[in-house]
Amino acid sequence: MIYDERIKNLNHKKINNGDYVLYWMQASQRSEYNHALEYSIEYSNKLKLPLIVLFIIMEDFPKANFRHFRFMLEGIEDVMNQLKSRKIKMVIRKGEALPIVNELSKNASILITDFGYLKHEIIMKSNIAQQLNCSMLSVESNVIIPVEVTSNKEEYGAYTIRPKINKIIDKYLIELNSRLVMQSSIDYPIKSEDISDLNSFIDSLKIDKSINESIYKGGSVEAEKYLKDFIENKAQYYSELKNHPGMNYSSNLSPYLHFGQISPLYIALKIIKSDIKSKKDFLEELITRRELAINYIYYNKNYDSDIEKILPSWAYDSLISHQNDLKDYLYSLEELENAKTHDEFWNKAQKEMVITGKMHGYMRMYWGKKIIEWSLTINDAFSKALYLNDRYSIDGRDANGYAGIAWCYGKHDRPWKEREIFGKIRYMNDKGLIKKFNMEKYLDLKL
Numbered sequence: 001m002i003y004d005e006r007i008k009n010l011n012h013k014k015i016n017n018g019d020y021v022l023y024w025m026q027a028s029q030r031s032e033y034n035h036a037l038e039y040s041i042e043y044s045n046k047l048k049l050p051l052i053v054l055f056i057i058m059e060d061f062p063k064a065n066f067r068h069f070r071f072m073l074e075g076i077e078d079v080m081n082q083l084k085s086r087k088i089k090m091v092i093r094k095g096e097a098l099p100i101v102n103e104l105s106k107n108a109s110i111l112i113t114d115f116g117y118l119k120h121e122i123i124m125k126s127n128i129a130q131q132l133n134c135s136m137l138s139v140e141s142n143v144i145i146p147v148e149v150t151s152n153k154e155e156y157g158a159y160t161i162r163p164k165i166n167k168i169i170d171k172y173l174i175e176l177n178s179r180l181v182m183q184s185s186i187d188y189p190i191k192s193e194d195i196s197d198l199n200s201f202i203d204s205l206k207i208d209k210s211i212n213e214s215i216y217k218g219g220s221v222e223a224e225k226y227l228k229d230f231i232e233n234k235a236q237y238y239s240e241l242k243n244h245p246g247m248n249y250s251s252n253l254s255p256y257l258h259f260g261q262i263s264p265l266y267i268a269l270k271i272i273k274s275d276i277k278s279k280k281d282f283l284e285e286l287i288t289r290r291e292l293a294i295n296y297i298y299y300n301k302n303y304d305s306d307i308e309k310i311l312p313s314w315a316y317d318s319l320i321s322h323q324n325d326l327k328d329y330l331y332s333l334e335e336l337e338n339a340k341t342h343d344e345f346w347n348k349a350q351k352e353m354v355i356t357g358k359m360h361g362y363m364r365m366y367w368g369k370k371i372i373e374w375s376l377t378i379n380d381a382f383s384k385a386l387y388l389n390d391r392y393s394i395d396g397r398d399a400n401g402y403a404g405i406a407w408c409y410g411k412h413d414r415p416w417k418e419r420e421i422f423g424k425i426r427y428m429n430d431k432g433l434i435k436k437f438n439m440e441k442y443l444d445l446k447l
């Protein structure tokens with residue numbers, strides 16, 4: 001069952017007498033547990049037309065670099081193979097979205113797409129929808145509960161969104177079965193890029209290649225392995241050990257969730273069915289925290305630009321009133337980027353992100369807080385953190401990253417005892433790390 005509230009009519013145009021149904025895959029890059037794909041199959045069966053799945057490689061996609069493209073295209077290889085086994089043709093094109101969607105939608109009865117929450121994705125799709133001559137719908141599949149159903153406004157924190165989620169979640173925690181494809185589109189004649197030699201294909205892309213690939217291999221096959229390993233070997237200890245920087249007891253699923261290579265609904269159902277004891281804590285992160293982050297960037301479009309407009313006034317006023325406090329260290333972006341600070345824990349965390357493509361979750365908080373302490377202004381700190389996280393994290397450019405960085409400045413948090421530089425926002429220091437964790441183990445990690 002795909003509920004109506006997952007579906008948005010983007011242009012209220014008519015369904016044409018076309019040759020195929022077109023699904024433009026963008027945010028939900030997977031062939032399983034993808035409501036947009038299954039809805040497209042339902043439509044193609046109803047209209048007795050083949051289904052074509054389109055994927056557009058946009059070389060100028062904001063802040064995307066070689067590391068991100070490589071991970072994404074490894075995932076697209078998986079999707080292509082999986083769709084082929086379901087007799088669905090996937091067409092890959094390279095270039096700007098509007099002309100490509102325009103061209104392919106000319107012969108389509110209807111265009112269906114999935115739903116991403118970043119503002120440039122929303123604006124792009126809404127502009128395209130207005131310029132097409134066929135009906136365009138979007139289907140929300142990267143959340144458990146559609147964002148507008150959970151709440152019609154920006155939420156203050158986990159404590160305000162949690163009861164709203166809990167009240168209705170059972171309705172949405174339902175399986176999504178794969179629909180039978182009635183008409184094969186495999187032999188449909190339509191031009192596509194050949195990505196079978198992925199290395200030379202990526203070489204041909206005009207993208208920022210000044211950064212190497214991450215240690216994570218992209219794709220739903222890999223995501224499934226991480227989930228299995230997590231459930232079998234780690235989830236049992238998640239509540240006690242996930243915060244320990246020298247240990248690896250979280251799921252590492254965030255890169256796969258970011259690219260839509262695995263569905264949060266699928267993960268949640270697997271966890272619920274398992275008999276692990278950290279179930280509640282994990283679901284708190286996967287559902288409450290993740291959907292709070294999505295609520296935030298959906299309703300507050302200043303998430304990557306204007307710190308004053310994203311923080312609660314107690315946090316912003318307090319930070320501003322302490323902005324001129326004496327600071328022991330000030331580091332430039334270059335010094336931070338090259339992990340050249342006096343703090344060995346921070347440097348290790350920065351290197352972990354640069355080298356592996358992902359920083360330990362607990363260290364992310366410490367990392368973000370310290371940038372505030374070592375920057376002249378909070379605006380400067382905010383933009384440095386955004387730049388570094390989006391450039392090096394394979395799961396960067398994501399609602400969770402924007403919410404996580406904003407959290408370091410007091411977003412979704414509460415006031416604490418007032419102190420220098422930080423004012424009333426929560427403070428973290430190296431002594432706290434040493435007291436709680438075996439930090440030698442973190443420093444010894446081979447990257």
Ligand SMILES: Cc1cc2nc3c(=O)[nH]c(=O)nc-3n(C[C@H](O)[C@H](O)[C@H](O)COP(=O)(O)OP(=O)(O)OC[C@H]3O[C@@H](n4cnc5c(N)ncnc54)[C@H](O)[C@@H]3O)c2cc1C
Nearest residue numbers: 250251252253254285286289290361364368396400401404
């Ligand atoms: C400064 C800072 C920057 C961050 N940048 C990112 C980022 O770029 N991308 C990103 O996905 N997350 C980011 N986070 C949030 C969080 O640290 C990561 O989601 C988590 O560490 C990912 O690892 P995991 O998949 O092993 O998490 P697990 O602990 O296994 O959690 C499972 C899933 O729950 C969600 N989740 C977990 N913690 C949070 C959280 N605090 N907020 C929202 N959702 C959460 C994620 O989707 C995660 O994959 C950031 C946090 C901070 C403080």
